[in-house]
Amino acid sequence: MVDGCTRPACSGHLAAFDGYGGGRGDVVFPYRVVACDELRIYGQALSASDVLQVYQDSEPTPVLSSVRVAGVSPSGATMAWSTNVPADSQVEYGPTAAYGSSTIVNTGLVFSHAQTLSGLAHGTLYHYRVKSRNAAGTLTVSGDFTFIFRSGRRLVRSQP
Secondary structure, three states: OOOOOOOOOOOEEEEEOOOOOOOOOOOEEEEEOOOOOOEEEOOEEEOHHHHHHHHHHHOOOOOEEEEEEEEEOOOEEEEEEEEEEEEEEEEEEEOOOOOOEEOOOEEEEEEEEEEEEEOOOOOEEEEEEEEEEEOOOOEEEOOOEEEEEOOOOOOEEEOO
């Protein structure tokens, strides 16, 4: 056992790194678990927020692209976009840039996103923005887009 930890998982270990040291696979680094419930780097315990920050820093931030109105129905419109990394999907929308409505977050982590806006009134100008969050929790929000909802017809829209 290591440093008073009584759980079997807390024991000394050796790790061999293949390809390290000229590709010979002969470099072995000793390491020990010094506590069963904390992560230490260079002897310093990391808090939960420190660990989360390290994780978030290693995950690419979602980049939104191809934000568009993908289709219309008699009472709604489908917004679509892409991300460079798997991420969730949500759209905020409303008659002003304050929005006021949003779709339910689709927590599936995907590259191609689509969300349907419902309860839209014919002939009304709507503002919308899309939002995606990666597995590490990093959120990216688009700029403001607008469109005029005309049920059953092509929508008029503008870029942010």
